[in-house]
Amino acid sequence: xxxxxxxxxxxxxxxxxxxxxxxxxxxxxxxxxxxxxxxxxxxxxxxxxxxxxxxxxxxxxxxxxxxxxxxxxxxxxxxxxxxxxxxxxxxxxxxxxxxxxxxxxxxxxxxxxxxxxxxxxxxxxxxxxxxxxxxxxxxxxxxxxxxxxxxxxxxxxxxxxxxxxxxxxxxxxxxxxxxxxxxxxxxxxxxxxxxxxxxxxxxxxxxxxxxxxxxxxxxxxxxxxxxxxxxxxxxxxxxxxxxxxxxxxxxxxxxxxxxxxxxxxxxxxxxxxxxxxxxxxxxxxx
Numbered sequence: 173x174x175x176x177x178x179x180x181x182x183x184x185x186x187x188x189x190x191x192x193x194x195x196x197x198x199x200x201x202x203x204x205x206x207x208x209x210x211x212x213x214x215x216x217x218x219x220x221x222x223x224x225x226x227x228x229x230x231x232x233x234x235x236x237x238x239x240x241x242x243x244x245x246x247x248x249x250x251x252x253x254x255x256x257x258x259x260x261x262x263x264x265x266x267x268x269x270x271x272x273x274x275x276x277x278x279x280x281x282x283x284x285x286x287x288x289x290x291x292x293x294x295x296x297x298x299x300x301x302x303x304x305x306x307x308x309x310x311x312x313x314x315x316x317x318x319x320x321x322x323x324x325x326x327x328x329x330x331x332x333x334x335x336x337x338x339x340x341x342x343x344x345x346x347x348x349x350x351x352x353x354x355x356x357x358x359x360x361x362x363x364x365x366x367x368x369x370x371x372x373x374x375x376x377x378x379x380x381x382x383x384x385x386x387x388x389x390x391x392x393x394x395x396x397x398x399x400x401x402x403x404x405x406x407x408x409x410x411x412x413x414x415x416x417x418x419x420x421x422x423x424x425x426x427x428x429x430x431x432x433x434x435x436x437x438x439x440x441x442x443x444x445x446x447x448x449x450x451x452x453x454x455x456x457x458x
Contacts, residue, residue, distance in 0.1 A: 178233040178254075183321045185237075191318055192238055195280045200242070204276040211271045217457050219274055220251075221265040221282070223258045224452035227293035230254050230329040231285040231322075235265050238281045243273025255292070255329045264453070278455045287319070288326040290451040295330025295444055301428055302439070310335040310418065310438050314446035323445045335440060343373045344395075356382060360389040374418070383407045387414050395440075397421050401430050408435055 178188065221235070232250035239246040246269035252258055265285075267274050299309050309332040315323040324334045336342035345359045353359035356375055363373055374393035375386040380403065386394045387410070396407050398421035411417055418438040419431060428439060 178231075178322070178325055183325060187321060188234070188237055189241065191322075192234070192241060192280070192284075194318070195283065196238075196241060199280055200276055204272060207272045207275045211275075213270075213272075215271040216269060217271040217274055218266070218268045219278075219455050219457045220263040220267070221285070221453055221455050223262045223264055224260055224454060226259050227257070227289055227451055228296045228330050229256050229258045229264055229289055230292035230326045231288035232265060234284040234288070234322075235267070235277075235281045238277045238284070239267065239269075239273065242277045242280075243270055245269045246273045246277070267455075274455075282453055282455065284322070286450040286453050287316070287448060288322060288329075289453065290448045291323060291326035291445055292330035293451060294448060295327050295332040298425065298428065298441065298444070299331040301425065302432065305432060307432065307436060308333045308438050309444075310440040311444050312420075312440055312442040312446075313338065314442035316445070327444055332444065333438075341371075343367070343371045344376070345374065345391075346376045347378065350376075350382075356385040356391075357389045360386075360391060377407070379403070380406060380410060383410050387411055391415050393418055393438075395420050396436075401434075404431060404434055404436075 229252045232252070232254055235250070236248045239248050246267055249266040251266055252262065252264045258264060295309065302309060311324055311327040311332055311334055313336070320337065324337065328334060336344065343363050345356065345363065349359050350356050353362060360373060360375065372392045374395055375391040376395045376397050377383045377386050378397050383394060393416045394411060395418040396404050399407065404419060408417060416438070417436040418440055419436050420440040423439055423441040424443060
């Protein structure tokens with residue numbers, strides 16, 4: 173198994189350790205009083221994290237980091253690679269070491285991995301709907317605060333594509349920017365005057381008038397936001413390959429089926445991360 177795949181994906185270890193440190197502080201505090209009362213210092217155990225449903229595994233590095241902080245004497249073996257398909261009753265991680273250490277890190281580890289595996293699983297399911305097209309599935313900034321990098325890593329693990337990481341790495345001109353600037357053209361002009369071509373410029377369009385204006389002022393990407401399918405078709409024809417096209421707004425599997433035949437480049441889907449249901453995993457002792 174490759175070590176620390178998450179960090180190899182450009183995520184800084186210190187960022188993950190800070191997040192895990194917060195989780196440890198809120199869950200363990202001064203110590204696991206139940207486990208300390210029942211088990212002695214020399215007691216050791218073996219356990220496995222087991223999947224209870226079918227999906228795409230993600231987050232094996234997290235278990236190693238959690239236990240590396242809580243109790244380095246706990247040995248963690250990842251049995252399934254990130255991105256690998258799993259089925260009910262599959263063992264994904266094995267732990268071996270001090271019983272108190274294993275139990276102290278159990279819930280923290282599961283909380284992280286259940287979220288990440290759920291995101292990867294949902295993403296993979298939607299990506300499968302786009303096979304045979306040139307459409308990429310994008311995530312959004314609608315992530316759990318503090319979990320941005322892990323949420324987006326999980327999307328990549330499921331076969332999706334990361335949109336901008338934050339407000340600092342891509343220009344997106346949205347409705348409130350347009351209202352404040354006075355027009356799409358003025359907003360794009362101000363951005364170009366400030367940054368030139370340093371950043372990709374995306375413009376949110378709510379109607380065909382917005383689309384025409386965004387094309388005319390040279391937007392790199394035009395987001396068709398909350399349009400019905402008929403308007404999307406007209407917008408695609410209007411753009412005519414002069415910009416890349418993203419469709420967005422309450423996207424789900426039903427909606428994607430309606431628009432998958434359109435000649436667009438991206439579908440962005442906030443629900444990949446903002447309303448994910450935890451994947452069913454549990455830790456069982458041998």
